[in-house]
Amino acid sequence: MTNPIAMSFFVGLGGFAGSLSRYGLSLALQRFSISWPLGTLAANVLGCFAIGLVTGFSERGELMSPGLRLVLATGFCGGFTTMSSMIYETAQMFGDGEYMHAGFYTGGSFVLSMAAFAAGVMIVRMVLKTGG
Numbered sequence: 001m002t003n004p005i006a007m008s009f010f011v012g013l014g015g016f017a018g019s020l021s022r023y024g025l026s027l028a029l030q031r032f033s034i035s036w037p038l039g040t041l042a043a044n045v046l047g048c049f050a051i052g053l054v055t056g057f058s059e060r061g062e063l064m065s066p067g068l069r070l071v072l073a074t075g076f077c078g079g080f081t082t083m084s085s086m087i088y089e090t091a092q093m094f095g096d097g098e099y100m101h102a103g104f105y106t107g108g109s110f111v112l113s114m115a116a117f118a119a120g121v122m123i124v125r126m127v128l129k130t131g132g
Contacts, residue, residue, distance in 0.1 A: 014075020
């Protein structure tokens with residue numbers, strides 16, 4: 001499908017699903033910590049894992065169409081991950097004088113998200129290697 005209007009609609013649906021999923025995750029994790037943004041951290045890590053899976057499948061052109069990749073990566077993962085929320089929450093921690101928490105949160109978000117992305121790509125490569 002190459003129609004930009006149709007693709008925009010599908011990317012929007014993916015973004016809607018990603019945003020709802022992110023909100024649900026935040027609600028689910030809020031009971032573990034109200035003062036620390038576990039939902040945002042989890043959304044960023046899981047979103048990076050998901051986009052790693054999409055990237056892994058996309059490396060094998062026949063497994064995922066460019067349209068599906070657009071819907072999943074730009075739509076769903078774009079709506080699910082929360083970099084702007086992470087920056088806002090980090091700024092709040094700095095404003096509250098919680099410098100160590102802000103550092104751990106920012107560093108942990110980056111390191112865990114990079115590791116999750118790499119894990120997603122590696123899992124797809126391993127599965128495709130053993131299955132096909």
